[in-house]
Amino acid sequence: MRVPLLDLTRQHELVKDDVATRVARLFESQQFILGPAVEEFESAFRDLVGGGHAVGMSSGTDAQLAILMALRIGPGDAVITTPYTFFATAGCIHRTGAEPVFVDVEQGTLNLDPAGLLEFLESRCKADADGNLLTPRGNKVRAIIPIHLFGTCCKMDEIQAIADRFKLAVIEDAAQAVGAEYRGASGIKHAGAIAASSYFSFFPTKNLGGAGDGGMSVCRDEELAVRLRLMRNHGMEQRYFHHEVGGNFRLDALQAAVIHAKLPHLAGWNAARRHNAALYREAFAAKGLGEFLTPPVSPAADLENSHIYHQYVIRACDRDALMAHLQKAEIGCAIYYPVPLHLQECFAYLGYKAGDMPVSEAASRESLALPIFPELRPEEWDRTAPVPPTPGLIPP
Numbered sequence: 001m002r003v004p005l006l007d008l009t010r011q012h013e014l015v016k017d018d019v020a021t022r023v024a025r026l027f028e029s030q031q032f033i034l035g036p037a038v039e040e041f042e043s044a045f046r047d048l049v050g051g052g053h054a055v056g057m058s059s060g061t062d063a064q065l066a067i068l069m070a071l072r073i074g075p076g077d078a079v080i081t082t083p084y085t086f087f088a089t090a091g092c093i094h095r096t097g098a099e100p101v102f103v104d105v106e107q108g109t110l111n112l113d114p115a116g117l118l119e120f121l122e123s124r125c126k127a128d129a130d131g132n133l134l135t136p137r138g139n140k141v142r143a144i145i146p147i148h149l150f151g152t153c154c155k156m157d158e159i160q161a162i163a164d165r166f167k168l169a170v171i172e173d174a175a176q177a178v179g180a181e182y183r184g185a186s187g188i189k190h191a192g193a194i195a196a197s198s199y200f201s202f203f204p205t206k207n208l209g210g211a212g213d214g215g216m217s218v219c220r221d222e223e224l225a226v227r228l229r230l231m232r233n234h235g236m237e238q239r240y241f242h243h244e245v246g247g248n249f250r251l252d253a254l255q256a257a258v259i260h261a262k263l264p265h266l267a268g269w270n271a272a273r274r275h276n277a278a279l280y281r282e283a284f285a286a287k288g289l290g291e292f293l294t295p296p297v298s299p300a301a302d303l304e305n306s307h308i309y310h311q312y313v314i315r316a317c318d319r320d321a322l323m324a325h326l327q328k329a330e331i332g333c334a335i336y337y338p339v340p341l342h343l344q345e346c347f348a349y350l351g352y353k354a355g356d357m358p359v360s361e362a363a364s365r366e367s368l369a370l371p372i373f374p375e376l377r378p379e380e381w382d383r384t385a386p387v388p389p390t391p392g393l394i395p396p
């Protein structure tokens with residue numbers, strides 16, 4: 001029996017009637033560009049995240065790009081992020097003309113390491129005559145993008161305190177963390193509502209996915225929300241009058257209808273992911289695999305939604321052997337991410353080399369995602385959870 005890494009057809013069985021109803025209503029209205037379906041979804045999503053303004057975008061990538069453009073980040077600027085993430089995070093920084101700056105992740109969560117961030121800002125950057133903080137390449141540091149990787153939140157209080165000290169914007173990459181929670185000094189908040197702005201992805205495989213591309217920018221400030229709406233519509237408020245150059249970053253109304261239909265199920269799906277993660281943990285312990293596999297960590301294990309396991313990514317000392325073993329057994333698995341961004345060919349101009357980001361580089365060698373999706377069946381679970389020992393990995 002094959003065990004898929006993800007099978008969205010099972011989710012579809014559950015939501016297809018609600019999706020069909022909303023889609024049928026949309027076709028009746030023929031309002032495919034923005035309009036009520038997008039507005040209703042934006043409002044429901046804003047409530048889920050916990051306030052602020054939600055602006056529907058055509059993808060997570062465009063939601064990030066729109067925020068960077070709305071903050072007027074461009075040539076001569078620099079934005080700090082981590083190299084252990086999906087490409088888009090750094091790709092968007094580059095596309096604005098700004099310099100992507102990488103700071104390594106911390107062991108454990110694989111999220112931005114606040115200590116490394118502080119070290120970079122204090123020791124590697126210099127202030128110019130106007131008090132701007134400049135990177136070693138001479139660009140003005142403007143923002144930090146912490147990524148809530150695989151569904152668990154970064155140490156946001158520490159990151160925000162550093163950002164405040166150096167007067168930097170914080171933009172949360174919450175693409176993989178819809179519904180995740182963070183406990184900070186000001187209480188429990190949802191991913192995406194912790195910093196002043198954030199973005200989400202509704203790529204179909206995400207824990208809240210559409211039937212194509214979709215994304216959302218979220219922000220606290222009304223003025224930024226106005227700019228985000230301008231940016232997503234070619235910088236145009238009054239038709240055919242363009243104050244600035246934006247793009248076509250509009251969330252498709254059809255996607256809004258589909259994702260809205262799925263929204264009520266999100267909490268249950270996230271709970272099922274957490275349940276599966278707990279079963280993995282027990283199974284690894286029962287099998288005595290602790291020496292060979294490291295399960296994902298959650299920074300606040302006592303907070304129910306502190307990790308929503310968008311991906312369940314283990315570390316394995318011989319990842320490639322384990323992967324070959326699982327593939328032979330037809331158990332779905334995948335590597336997120338095989339090459340950290342500072343070593344990607346397209347970023348060679350930034351001058352990073354192997355060894356610069358040791359934690360990210362080790363994560364790229366050792367990480368493996370296992371099936372975690374909510375609809376995993378008990379009989380599949382039996383095959384996957386007690387990951388069969390890989391020859392050579394288990395002591396005799």
Ligand SMILES: Cc1ncc(COP(=O)(O)O)c(C=O)c1O
Pocket residue numbers: 059060061062085086088089147173175176200201202203213214215
């Ligand atoms: C961490 C992260 N950031 C950004 C994105 C970009 O989102 P999208 O694929 O919707 O453009 C993704 C999507 O995979 C992601 O995982």
